[in-house]
Amino acid sequence: MFQLVEFLSRNRNFILFVLLETLSFWLIVQSNSYWSATYFNTSNYYVAKALTLSNTVREYATLREVNADLAAENVRLNTLVTQLQQQRAVDAPPNYQPDSLxxxxxxxxxxxxINNETNRANNYITIDKGTLxxxxxxxxxxxATGVVGKVRFCSEHFSxxxxxxxxxxxxxxRLVRSDEIGTAKWPGKSPDFIDLIDVSRYKTxxxxxxxxxxxLNAVFPPGIMVGTVENLTVRPDQTFYDIxxxxxxxxxxMSYVYVVKNQLRPQLEELQKRLETERR
Incomplete structure (x- = not known):
């Protein structure tokens, strides 16, 4: 308390000056319509700026939660789209009705x-979900935009x-317009491009x-984007395009990915094993 009194006593002239300046400014604003309007317009401008900055900071601080919510919503939409694609396959005959399961x-x-490689010949990605x-x-x-890869190893909490x-x-x-099927395989160069091989040169x-x-995928649902045709060439001695x-x-x-679970994959693999056994 003594220090506060001492501070006020030592700076009394400056404090009195600030109070008088504030009182003068208030009297000018109250008695003059021009300065009153100017004051309120200016104060509203800076208040709006402060609120905008505050909202921007708040939105940035919640981006992690927003991204997580969007990722969860994409899971629901991906499931719905996949079901609709299976029920209304473009190349299916009119009387085809898929099993609901x-x-x-x-x-x-x-x-x-949590870790992503793009500059190696063989690249891997680590995610925060595992066997649990x-x-x-x-x-x-x-x-959310296309194919990423396939799970190689898993621990309880990571893959x-x-x-x-x-x-x-x-x-x-599959190429959508030409309806031709090939194999996408990375040539080991740019992380922006991949080769599509085994597409006949006699197709448009x-x-x-x-x-x-x-x-023809047991791992990925049909219709997931891989890419778009950037360049295509064909040499006279070739049977297939270079795409x-x-x-x-x-x-x-990449921030979030979606691991695809094929509920019927164990049955398919069991049948494949039986077929391989029959062939031996």
């Missing part, structure tokens, strides 16, 4: 990317994904055509 066989688990979340090796992984940017990763891919392929996962796809997924800026 078959059309709903794909479900999704949202995961956050139902993730198993061999499951497909997609993003390592073989990225599509891997020399040994291949995915059956156009630049800009969309490439999506085909129906370069621009990947639909930006691997340098």
């Amino acid at each position: 078959f059309s709903a066989r794909f479900t999704y688990v949202v995961a956050k990317v 979340d139902g993730v198993q090796p061999g499951m497909g992984v997609i993003s 390592v994904i073989t990225s599509i940017l891997h020399a040994q990763f291949m995915v059956s891919t 392929v156009e630049k800009g055509d969309s490439a999506v996962t085909s129906n 370069s796809l621009r990947l639909s997924t930006d691997f340098r800026n």
Whole structure:
């Protein structure tokens, strides 16, 4: 208390000056309509600026929660789209009616990317979901924009994904306009492009055509974007096109991915094993 009194006593002249200046300013604003309007317009402007800055900071602070909510919503939408695609397949005959369990066989688990490689010959991605979340090796992984890769290893809380940017990763891919099926395989160069091989040169392929996962996938739902045709060439001695796809997924800026669960995959693998046994 003594220090406060001492401070006021030592600075009394300055405090009196500030009070008189404030009183003078208030009297001018109250008695003059021009300065009154100017004061309120100016104060409203700076108050609005302060509120805008405050809202911006608050929105930035909640971006993590917003992204998580959007990722969860994408899971629901992906499940719904996949079911509709299976029920209304473009190439299905009119009287074809898929089994309800078959059309709903794909479900999704949202995961956050915690490590991502793009500059190696064989690239891997690490996510924050593992066996405790139902993730198993061999499951497909997609993003909101397209194919990402396939689960390679799992622990209880983490999983390592073989990225599509891997020399040994291949995915059956269909060109939407030409309805031709080939295999997408990364040539080990730019993380923005992937090759599409085994597409016959005698089929019409156009630049800009969309490439999506085909129906010949047990790992990925059909219709998931892989990329778009960027360049295509064919040499006289070749049977197939040389096609370069621009990947639909930006691997340098991935935050969330979706692990694809095929509920019927164990049955399919069991049948494949029995078939291989019969062939031996």
